[in-house]
Amino acid sequence: MSAAPKYRKADYNKGHPATLPIAEDTPLADPTTFVDPEYFTPDSSVNTEEAEHFKREGFIVKRGLLSGTNAFTEVTDHIWRHVPDETIRPNDTNTWIDPATDQWTESVSLRVGLLARNNWKLRSKGPDGIGTESFLTDQMANHTNMRQVVEALIGGPVQPSHRVRGIYCVFPSAPGTTGRYNVHIDYISSHVAAMIIGSEIAPRGGGFMFWPGSHSVLHPYWQTVHGSGMAVEHSEAFRTAKENILRDTMPIEFTGSPGDVIFWHPRALHSAGINRSAEYGPPAIRIIIPCDFQRAGQSYFDDPDYGPGEEFQWWIDSRNVVEDVHPTEDNMWDDWAI
Numbered sequence: 001m002s003a004a005p006k007y008r009k010a011d012y013n014k015g016h017p018a019t020l021p022i023a024e025d026t027p028l029a030d031p032t033t034f035v036d037p038e039y040f041t042p043d044s045s046v047n048t049e050e051a052e053h054f055k056r057e058g059f060i061v062k063r064g065l066l067s068g069t070n071a072f073t074e075v076t077d078h079i080w081r082h083v084p085d086e087t088i089r090p091n092d093t094n095t096w097i098d099p100a101t102d103q104w105t106e107s108v109s110l111r112v113g114l115l116a117r118n119n120w121k122l123r124s125k126g127p128d129g130i131g132t133e134s135f136l137t138d139q140m141a142n143h144t145n146m147r148q149v150v151e152a153l154i155g156g157p158v159q160p161s162h163r164v165r166g167i168y169c170v171f172p173s174a175p176g177t178t179g180r181y182n183v184h185i186d187y188i189s190s191h192v193a194a195m196i197i198g199s200e201i202a203p204r205g206g207g208f209m210f211w212p213g214s215h216s217v218l219h220p221y222w223q224t225v226h227g228s229g230m231a232v233e234h235s236e237a238f239r240t241a242k243e244n245i246l247r248d249t250m251p252i253e254f255t256g257s258p259g260d261v262i263f264w265h266p267r268a269l270h271s272a273g274i275n276r277s278a279e280y281g282p283p284a285i286r287i288i289i290p291c292d293f294q295r296a297g298q299s300y301f302d303d304p305d306y307g308p309g310e311e312f313q314w315w316i317d318s319r320n321v322v323e324d325v326h327p328t329e330d331n332m333w334d335d336w337a338i
Contacts, residue, residue, distance in 0.1 A: 017235035031253035044148035051338035067259030123166025170206035190292035190318035198287035206275030206286035224324035
């Protein structure tokens, strides 16, 4: 296999059975804005109702969990330091609308991540790549509050995070334009994932979209409960299951402020929303920092085709586990703490 296709396969989710595209005529409903139930609490514990919500819906939200850190200013500065050309300028919000992608060559994408359909995943490979900075790891993924919630969900001890996935930006779309959501599922071995909100996100501002309950429906199709493997012969049935979810389930979109954190099951269908902030007021860039977590003390190994391996890709904190087991109807939560 040549170097370039392997890079694309490993870093941009190409070729895995779970990525078989849905039919173009599959309806994709616009999301409703999620409203926190009264039993959601802002502290780093997980109460019984939150635990049941996570198991049923696939997520919980902790508002202000990281509001005490100044790392979000560093996140914004980091974004502007890595914009590869001057077509997007921090003091000219008009340049944020539908930024051109023709300047983002393959070499640029390797260095600062891919920009596609107004979505920029600011990240790079390697042990010193974008996503390994201390303000992202120490002040966010490894923050005491984050680790306490994670441990309450999956048990402990929890592996320390070596990196985050990156800094995910969604630029505003031009008013009146149409778009289609990039609904997908991750094929990594994360035990639990988190989306740290890094900017003010209003309704229809490109927030994280989620299909509640989809994690349970899609559980049986994987080779193991947490692992990245899926048999090729299951890909068609898996695609059909995804299409059925999209027809039957209303998606939600999360709004919020810097320091809010969405903890979610990594087997769930999700997408970035379409950023329509320019239609309703000043254009705004949506910023989210995704993280992944696993329990410590297990026997880890890497998928020979999909990594993460020595290249230290964005899912370095979600390696396959020897102790993982085949999914059954009733074992989805056996090794969780909830």
